[in-house]
Amino acid sequence: MPKITFLPFAVSETVPAGVGRQLGNLLGSGFEGVEGVQYEGSMLMTQEQDGTVSPAPASRELIDEDVVRRVLDQNAADAVVDGLLSRADDRLSITVRLSRQDAAPEVWQKEAPLADLKPTLAEAHAWISGQMGIEGSSRVAIADSKPEAFLKYLEGYDALVLAAQAQQGRAPRIDYLRGLDALLEAIALDPSLKAAYLAAIRLANSLIQARLAPPPELEARLKKMADGNPEDPAVHRTLADLYRLTGRTQDAINTMDKAVALAQASESVPDEAVAEFVTYLGMLQRAAGMVANAELSFRRAADLEPYPKPSLDLLTDLLFDTERSHEAPGVWRQVIDLAPDKPDAWIRYASVLFRLDRKDDAKRALEEALEKTSGDVLIKRYLAPLLADAGEHDRAMDYYEDFLDEYPDHAETLLEYARTLHAAGREHEVPDALRKALEANPDQHVKAHAQAWLFELENPKRVEAMKLAAEKVEREEIAGAVEDLEKLVGWMPEYWKAWAFLANLYNRLGRHTDAERAAQHTLNLYPGSEPTYLDLVNSLMGQERNTDADNLLTHLENHGYASVPLLITHAMVKKRLGKREEARSIAAAIREAVGPGNQDVEKVLAEIEGQ
Incomplete structure (x- = not known):
């Protein structure tokens, strides 16, 4: 199976760099689906001083052969293809170079009018196939469009590829707006080039989400697209998203209203897609406090959606947040009546009952679900903890085991199973369940708890240090407790409970730098330890790093951590920083x-609100 790597093409000053970067990928795409051929595109990148990785500057001549040889070796490729594309007015010159191990490079060249772009690239692809002895390769995927428009499309598509990398946490430095403009120019040159329009929508969405372009510039271009495509709901949806992310909520709602109307009026938009538009409108309305409108939107979306009707999850949350939680079970009971054989519908229904603290009703619902779904193991998996909580340990273990027979590497279930074994008095089986959970690539929450518990079972004498430290703390022997815990974490550096205890005690001793280090280590092991976040904040305050503490607390609140102790601490930090109105x-x-x-709380609040 030959493996071919396609590098970016060098370009003349009259050809945009993005065209060269995508030309190799375009030629390689002709091998898509060809049996026995593996191809890949490889973009040459450079790392800047700040760590940003961006495309290497466009070369004006063929890439140095030493670079090509390195790519051959690093990619374990049988061949590397690169080249040069030049343009003078309405004429093109293309050079294609094929390099292989232990052989001199082979070169194909041709000059042609721009109008012959498509057959010229097809000929270049056929030459590569012939040199590699490949038969049955598909044609190069070039739309039947005007050549100038297609080159603009390639330039814009390059920006789309790089913007996708920015959304993954990297932001290559190129002129993304220039890429969007190139796509708009392609559309203007050839309105039949639908790929350019779709790419423009996708690129605009990427630039909005990754904040890679000024909002006013994006707004102007999206409005231009909307004017040119007045019946397309997608561009209005994108514009609404821009307004949402820039705080223009009412503009977002108005624009999304129009998008929904266009989607409903279009015969080419299926009901499921219309439902997605209506759901998004409901989310915008909910964010603006238009609760009644949001409820109507979620219900409209549910009427259009096929099973499993995801908008009903949003409706459920709305009902809980507006003191109408008692209506939520009825929403899911209707779904069950329509789809009684769907396990996840029963599970969502039971979860609503559980949220209402109707545990017995949730248990009965899942018992009924077992009959209606012929004993589905997913139902058993959710029923098992309710049975265990009710003291029905044997049946709970049977259901856990049925589920684990089909999903033996489900770490969270293995941890729950271990807890049920413990409750049932089958302690000798717990370590094996914990080891299996740790071998199952668990998330950090499961890993932290399973690892700590297994350590406690296997090292009872060492864990005694935790008990002794607690006793010393009761006697105000804080330094002695710290000494005991420091020995313990030396033996078991992944025992998060000891690190968490240490972070708290370091703060009490005024060793705030050590407290910060211990808290960070705890949270690396177990990010869900909310008391440790409080210890981390206290360590920062102890170092007079109040701005850092403020930023951390804001981040935590934005991610759902809003306990009273954290909020009280945040108010105190705000007051320290002189932000009295925010503190109040x-x-x-x-x-x-x-x-x-x-x-007790009123006393603290009075201190915060005082002068």
């Missing part, structure tokens, strides 16, 4: 959440 606002939110009559 947080204090008011705490008072509303806690309710009247909590004297």
